[in-house]
Every structure is written in structure tokens, then in C-alpha cells.
Amino acid sequence: MRSRPLKVALLGCGVVGSEVARIMTTHADDLAARIGAPVELAGVAVRRPDKVRGGVPAELITTDATALVKRGDIDVVVEVIGGIEPARSLITTAFEHGASVVSANKALLAQDGATLYAAADQHGQDLYYEAAVAGAIPLIRPLRESLAGDKINRVMGIVNGTTNFILDKMDTSGAGYSEALDEATALGYAEADPTADVEGFDAAAKAAILAGIAFHTRVRLDDVYREGMTEVTAADFASAKQMGCTIKLLAICERAADGGSVTARVHPAMIPLSHPLASVREAYNAVFVEAEAAGRLMFYGPGAGGSPTASAVLGDLVAVCRNRLNEATGPGESAYTRLPVSPMGEVVTRYHISLDVADKPGVLAQVATVFAEHGVSIDTVRQQGRQDGDGEASLVVVTHRAPDAALSGTVEALRKLDTVRGVASIMRVEGE
Amino acid sequence: MRSRPLKVALLGCGVVGSEVARIMTTHADDLAARIGAPVELAGVAVRRPDKVRGGVPAELITTDATALVKRGDIDVVVEVIGGIEPARSLITTAFEHGASVVSANKALLAQDGATLYAAADQHGQDLYYEAAVAGAIPLIRPLRESLAGDKINRVMGIVNGTTNFILDKMDTSGAGYSEALDEATALGYAEADPTADVEGFDAAAKAAILAGIAFHTRVRLDDVYREGMTEVTAADFASAKQMGCTIKLLAICERAADGGSVTARVHPAMIPLSHPLASVREAYNAVFVEAEAAGRLMFYGPGAGGSPTASAVLGDLVAVCRNRLNEATGPGESAYTRLPVSPMGEVVTRYHISLDVADKPGVLAQVATVFAEHGVSIDTVRQQGRQDGDGEASLVVVTHRAPDAALSGTVEALRKLDTVRGVASIMRVEGE
Ligand SMILES: NC(=O)c1ccc[n+]([C@@H]2O[C@H](COP(=O)([O-])OP(=O)(O)OC[C@H]3O[C@@H](n4cnc5c(N)ncnc54)[C@H](OP(=O)(O)O)[C@@H]3O)[C@@H](O)[C@H]2O)c1
Ligand SMILES: NC(=O)c1ccc[n+]([C@@H]2O[C@H](COP(=O)([O-])OP(=O)(O)OC[C@H]3O[C@@H](n4cnc5c(N)ncnc54)[C@H](OP(=O)(O)O)[C@@H]3O)[C@@H](O)[C@H]2O)c1
16 A cells, blocks of 8 residues: 555535545545545635634645645645536636545536536546436446446436425425425425425436436537426326326437437426336435447436535546546546537427317317327227316327327417317426 | 547346446447546347347347457457356456456356455456446446445445335335235346345345445445345234334445454345435335445436446446556455455344234233343333234234344244234334
């Protein structure tokens, strides 16, 4: 074992950073044995220097993160500040000054991963970010390395714990969205401003990262179609149950059938109860991967939280330190396929549509004609008269697989029919 | 990209090897792009040279595996022959002649992994074997690398597809063991001689490998307690159902509560239906990992089959080739904790015991006294008179957690009681 320690600069000492610091201290011997050299916490950058940080020696604390990464003797920078700036500048500065980087920053990686990869590559440094997607669940490494000899066709996952907690509550208790959100907030599963989670921004960032890795191409946050889950109602859950399904907010990355392009999207979807993702409860995350040779794999675990996320950060830290002792680097960006990202209109899937229609003969024929005209083939229709006998009925149509654009066209035309009083809900059906 | 190819020697071209050869040919461009250099199949060793092997050029076939690994220009040897010899000698010879090795050979790794690791280390070569445990499921790499910064306390898994298929059939159809085995054989899930699977030898080899990696110590096949699943009956499944459980053949590797030793074992066990492993159907595998910081993770997928296993082999091949281009090696054996393996008697778990007893007053008190005398605390007892009124009743006892030795002592003493006519079954209860 080498006696000279590898020096680590920790940027950020919040939920994740404080756990990283704690484990680095309490498990120093194990880390040293696994790396082949001791690791030393050389400095910790924060915003508020006077906050008491249990276990972190006061002399390590600094508010000058830039000076810390420029010191020149730092081997690895662990970035757990979050957000775009100053994180991005700090990471590129770290590379320029001969340090490798471990980051948990999904927002930055999704928005500007290419810049970071290029900087790492230019300076011969590592950029690892297992913690950025699905917290503690090993996912980036299995996709980048274990499946490096395979062809991944599809990645479909529950990658946001907050929304899964809310949807699970709605499913099990029959609660509405806002009631379930209140419970999630009270229990600390949702932030005061839950927008990033419930509107699907967080999941979309992860989808961009996953799609890029899975398909060896470049996918940016803007390439990801995104629909949040704030419109999901108790009635949707009732419809899902009737179909033997539940509703999950899914991040789905797919290779097109002809292999010439990829898609990435985030939206709520019905999935059959028999699908492994259907039984992912509470704030857990799980990601389902379909590969040509490996078949169907699933990875399951806690998607967030200080200590699970720190576990992923530390796994990367060990890998990066080992690479350093080997004077080597791990796999960098792999975007050689240059597959374009197709728009949502080209995604092919199934749909569950609830319509409020006039309760009179001929309506079903009219509706069916609209679907046929748009090339959307119907799988099943369920028609039911309303209890209140006000001359309205509801019609539930489940389609076969069709392009999203064809479905949008169908819905637009349906809205124009006199006999269609309203489109109560449209939900994609996945996982069959 | 380097233009000179890396040369691969394939030892064995059976179920797994033929798929490795096929994918290396059909996906050559992808592999080259991911590695940074082309890979070339330099030779394929088999036993029967005249067998037609679609897609493998006849001039590559040889029956002299030793000469192939001694050629001197081989970068990576892929060993998919199986068994102890000649696989072991071929692997060590490969290291001596400057090649790294990818193997799927669980039997050899469990029996003599230390020798292989030492040889790899001595010659500065890589030894990778993701395919040896749970086929296509990325597991070795997540345990060795992703969780390298964490402390794993428990690995519990379904690591044999044949036995899971049989148990799943028994559970869903109420079939007995031999009927379910027949179906598994007819469908190709069980081999003509199913001993290695149904007696737990295959799972025990995997348990040894997993325990060694998880706890950074050396665990050999002989250290693993092993009980097969041939004695599991339809009545056991009925008892399990009454407890809200199902029965699985589990491989369980645990760190003792005091951290000073580890255990590894394979046996059938009841697990609650709510446990993620309970819903693993058919021949699928899944492994549940509990780590200090990461929490509870699960990895799920196909545990065997030519193409899933080839996926794992090729992932390793890409990693080993990349290491080679970097003039580096990946993580070798990590056995620094030197934790001893405790015998089965020290394993602490819960038990479900069915007794045939005399149907008369005082029996329960007698039985309860025996448990108490051995320090085994009872959780629940269910007593039921037999339908046929022959003076016998059955008594089902579920215990709290107790050492296996205490339970064995209890059972021995119970058998000596006049009022106990027989011990119908003893089954461990896990996953709570
Ligand atoms: N929390 C999770 O469960 C989780 C899961 C997966 C990934 N992540 C990712 O991990 C990263 C960190 O998340 P977190 O939850 O730990 O955030 P957090 O609790 O808000 O901590 C952020 C830390 O960064 C420090 N900081 C902020 N601006 C700074 C600046 N300009 N210079 C120096 N330090 C600065 C803060 O200092 P003060 O302490 O002085 O305020 C704080 O210590 C984010 O990228 C997040 O997306 C988090
Ligand atoms: N099959 C699976 O699903 C699976 C899953 C996980 C791991 N594995 C492991 O993968 C390995 C291979 O399994 P498999 O199912 O592919 O076995 P297999 O179908 O029996 O193939 C074995 C191959 O090795 C060749 N061979 C045997 N003895 C040889 C010798 N002395 N010299 C040269 N070649 C020899 C055979 O040649 P011939 O073709 O001429 O007979 C055959 O091509 C085993 O370690 C197994 O445990 C298999």
C-alpha cells in the first residue's frame, strides 16, 4: 500500500456532502485498503463557513471553492454543490489543475455533460457520476461497463422518489394528488417547492443522462419530452385498476425499431400490475433495462437520501483513486453512434383515452371512424352510461401501438366532434 | 482508435462460447468503438473439432487449447469450458503467457479462486468473471466497484434458475417436487442430471464467490453450508401460504452482528410475499444486497442461458481490453479483512417447525419447555387436531431469531419426547 495519501477536495457539505465526509472519516481504513492508498480530506468548500458541521475539522472549511480546486495538490474533486454555476466552472477548473472529478449533479450533466466530458478528456482526467441517477442504485456503471458488450434497446425507470411516493399513496389510499403531495411534504419526501419533481424536470435530467449512456450518443435535457404528474387524478387510478394496471411516472429511453434514432421522454403511464416496476413502492427507484443479449434486467433501491447518495459517490471515489494509482482513466464519454434524438411525435406506444360523450346511438361509430382515419387502431372500447342519466356517457378507448403524432391528431379531431363533450384523460400504456 | 487488433482466444464453444463468438462477429464495430481498438477472434478451442459451428471459421478451431493460450500473441483468454481441469491449468498458463482472462466458471472460482487471483496478480493480468454469478445480471462489478465505498452487511439471492423454476411451479400449481422437476426437465430448465442444481451445489459456488467479494475476505465452497430443495413438499408451501410467505432456495451471505466473522449458506427458506425476492418468477434470478450507506438494493434478470451469459462475458471482455490499452489492471482480489467464516451453528435466523404430536392436554407445555431450555424463544404456535381423529394433532411453531445450533438442539430434544410422534418439517424464515 502506498503511504502518501490521495487528496480529496469536497465541494459542498449539505445532505450528501456531510455524509461523504462522515464515511471518509469513519471508514478511512476500509477505503485505504480498497484503493491501495489512504485518502485524505484536504478541504471542504461551503457557502456558510460558520455552520457547525459535525465531524468536519473547522480548519478544512473554506468558502473559496475556486482556490481549493486550484491548489494543485488535489487528486480528486467531489462536487456535491448542485446546480449549474458555480459547479460547472469548478469542475472544469479542477480538470485544468490536474484533478479528476466525482459529481452527483444530474442537472449539470444533463444540460452540459458534453462540455464536462470534453474538459476531462482534454486534461486526461476522470469524470464519474454514479450518484446523479437513481442515488445508491448502481446503474451508470452497469450500463457503461457491464453492458458494454451488449446492445441496449430500452431503459425504462422510476427515477424520482418524490413522485413515486405520491403516486403510490394515491394508488393505495385513493387520495387525490394534492392530498398525497401534502403527505409527501409532511414526511420530508417532497421539497417546499416540489416543481422540479412533480413537473418531471428531475426525471428528465436523468432520462437524458441514461439515454446518452445506453445508446452511446449525446442526449441533452432539451431533447427529452416531459410531462409532469400533477394532472393524474383518482379517476385515472380507478381506470388503471380496471385494466389491471397502476400509474407510475416513467423515464423511458428507446432505440427506434429501425435502429436509426432514439427517443427519451418522461410522463405518467399505466403499467400492468405484473410488470416488475409496478411493485416499486414509496420513494424507491427502479430501472428496467432491455438489452439484446442480456434480456430484461432490473435495478432497484433507494433513489435519494444523504447516505445512499454518498455510497454512490464513494464507490466512484474509490474507482477514480484506483485509476489514478494505475495512471489510467476509466471510460470517458462514448457518443460514437451519433444517433439523432427523434421528437415525441415519432414515439410509438399504446394509449388509454377517456371521453365524455353524448349518450346516444352512433357515437361509438363516429369516434371509431376518427381513430381509423388517423391510422390509430383500437384494441378495446368500454362504454358506460352515467348514473345521473343526463344524456352523457363515458367511453374508454385503449389503442394498439401507434405513433404519438397520430394519437395527437386523433384527439384533436375528437375534440371537434359535437358528440364528444370532453376528453377527460389521455394516458400512455407501457410495459407490455 | 488503435488499428492493431486485440487478440482473443476462446476456450469452449458450447452454449455460452458460441454466443460469445457470434456477438464478437456481428457486433465487431460496436465493440471496437467501445474499446478503442478492434478485437479479433484468434482461435477457438473445443473438444470435438468436426462439429459444425455456424459463424466460426473452421481455420480458427483447434483441439489444442494449451497451445492456443501459449501462442504468446493472445491478449485475452475467454474461458467458457467449465469444470476444474483443464480450465484451471489453462487459465494459469494464460497468465504466464501474458494474457488476461475472462471466465464464467463458478465451480472453479468457488473452489480455487485464490490460486487464480494469485496467478493473475503475479503476472500483472486481469481476472474478470461477471458471468459466473447470476448470468447476465450485473452483480460482481456493482459489488466490487459501485459499492467499494460502502460496507455490505448482507447478500441474499435467488441465484439458481432451475430451482426457482421448480419452486415457482410448486407454488403456483400445487404440484409436488418430482412433478415440477419433470416439467422443468421437459422445458429444458433442468439438466438430465439435476443434482448440481437441486442439491444446491451450483448456488453454493455462487454464495462462496459473492461472500468473498461482499466482505473482502476469502470464502471457499467448503465454507458454505448447503441444503438442497428436494425435500420441499406441497405441504410446506401450504404452511408458507398460511404465514403469508412463499418458499425460495436462497443463497445468503451475512456479516455477523459483531462484525467479526461472516457466514455463507444455501437452503430453502420461507420469505414474506411482500419481500422483493418473493415475486421472482420462473427461471429468473435476483439478488438483494443490504449495505450500510446504500440501504437495500436489488438486482434482477436472467440468471443463465447462452446469450445472457455471453452479454456478461463480453462486458468483461470490453473492460479487460480497455485496461490493456491503458496498460493497467482492474481491481484484483480484495481479501484484506481476513474475516473468518463461522459454521452454520452460529447463524441466527427464525424457524418454522411442523410437529406431529399426541392430541392430548399438556403437550404444548412440554414442547414449549424444550424450546425454552434451549434458549429458543417462540413467536407463534398453531395447534390443530387431525381430521381423522386418530389422537394425533399437528403443532406449528414459529420462533424468534435464534442460533442454528440452539434450534438443532431443540429439535433433537423434541424427537426424544414421547408425545412428539415426528418432526414433519423444519424451514428457516428469512427476509423480515
Ligand atoms: N440529496 C439527495 O438525496 C441527492 C440525491 C442524488 C443526487 N443529489 C445531488 O447532490 C448534489 C448535492 O445535493 P444536496 O442535497 O447535498 O444539496 P444541499 O444539501 O443543498 O447542499 C449543498 C451544499 O453546497 C454548498 N454550496 C452551495 N453553494 C456553494 C458555493 N457557491 N460554494 C461552495 N459551497 C456551496 C452548501 O453550503 P452550505 O452548507 O453552507 O449551505 C451545501 O453545503 C446536487 O447536485 C443534487 O442534485 C442529491
Ligand atoms: N450455460 C449457461 O447458461 C451458463 C450460465 C452461467 C455460467 N455458465 C458457465 O459457462 C461455462 C460454459 O458453460 P456452457 O453451458 O457453455 O458449457 P457447454 O455447452 O458444455 O460447452 C463447453 C465447451 O467447452 C468445450 N470443451 C470441453 N472440454 C474441453 C477441453 N478439454 N478442451 C477444449 N474445449 C473443451 C466443449 O467442446 P465441444 O463443443 O467440442 O463439446 C464445448 O464447446 C461453464 O463454466 C458454466 O458454468 C454457463
